[in-house]
Amino acid sequence: MLVPVKRLAAAKTRLRGAVGAERHEPLVLAMAQDTVAAALAAPGIADVLVVTADPLVSAAVTALGARTVAEPGPESVPGAGSGAGSGAGSGGLNAALRHAAATASTAVVGRIAALPADLPALRGDELSAALSALATAAGGGYVPDASGTGTVLLVAAAGGRLVPRFGPGSAAAHGHAGARRVEGDWPSLRHDVDTPADLAIAVALGVGPHTRALLRAGIAV
Numbered sequence: 001m002l003v004p005v006k007r008l009a010a011a012k013t014r015l016r017g018a019v020g021a022e023r024h025e026p027l028v029l030a031m032a033q034d035t036v037a038a039a040l041a042a043p044g045i046a047d048v049l050v051v052t053a054d055p056l057v058s059a060a061v062t063a064l065g066a067r068t069v070a071e072p073g074p075e076s077v078p079g080a081g082s083g084a085g086s087g088a089g090s091g092g093l094n095a096a097l098r099h100a101a102a103t104a105s106t107a108v109v110g111r112i113a114a115l116p117a118d119l120p121a122l123r124g125d126e127l128s129a130a131l132s133a134l135a136t137a138a139g140g141g142y143v144p145d146a147s148g149t150g151t152v153l154l155v156a157a158a159g160g161r162l163v164p165r166f167g168p169g170s171a172a173a174h175g176h177a178g179a180r181r182v183e184g185d186w187p188s189l190r191h192d193v194d195t196p197a198d199l200a201i202a203v204a205l206g207v208g209p210h211t212r213a214l215l216r217a218g219i220a221v
């Protein structure tokens, strides 16, 4: 399972204001830790590989038991150096995932999948159930977010490459690329956290221990 995490200083701009400015980066990190911990605990996932350029993220997820791969700088990724391809857009995310997938495919047997790191309420059993439902999608598949337009889980075709099309309208883009849309009653998977309102929903679902501890220190949602 590939999990991309942006540099904390640049991450989750739409979530800013949910907590005080000094706790924004710790909150983003805590959400990533809870996402990774849930993926590590999910039955059926052989390996969790976090792709990030942030050393703090690498250290934190390594401590949980995940592997990490360093995200190449924009200057070394064709088409990811400017405009829509920069780290500020989804090009940075998709390029990071392609890089991680290339690393993983040499070491991992089985289907490659990608999961965003903004799922602080994620439950391993719901993630496993979603992966089981996607297992029959030989051409690859995805789970849309709760709004239906974004993507919270992408699985490559059996024996095939991961073709990530994350970004605005990614659900439709993954469908156009041939992935099968699979929706299920997996609230902890389908509610990614982009905004303060999303964070309130995740809190109501029940966030993991890292996010809970961070928010207990002074919640503003």
Ligand SMILES: Nc1nc2c(ncn2[C@@H]2O[C@H](COP(=O)(O)OP(=O)(O)OP(=O)(O)O)[C@@H](O)[C@H]2O)c(=O)[nH]1
Pocket (backbone or CB within 6 Å): 004, 005, 006, 007, 010, 011, 012, 013, 014, 015, 051, 052, 053, 071, 086, 087, 088, 089, 090, 091, 092, 093, 096, 116, 117, 118, 194
């Ligand atoms: N490694 C890596 N991960 C990324 C990059 N961009 C986004 N991500 C991760 O991809 C997932 C989904 O990204 P978004 O929800 O768009 O996150 P974001 O760009 O931090 O959020 P906004 O600033 O609010 O748009 C999160 O886990 C992000 O950390 C990137 O350039 N590199």
Ligand SMILES: C=C(OP(=O)(O)O)C(=O)O
Pocket (backbone or CB within 6 Å): 090, 116, 145, 149, 150, 151, 152, 165, 166, 167, 168, 169, 170, 171, 192, 194
């Ligand atoms: C990157 C994505 O989502 P968001 O920015 O809405 O989390 C996506 O759903 O492809």
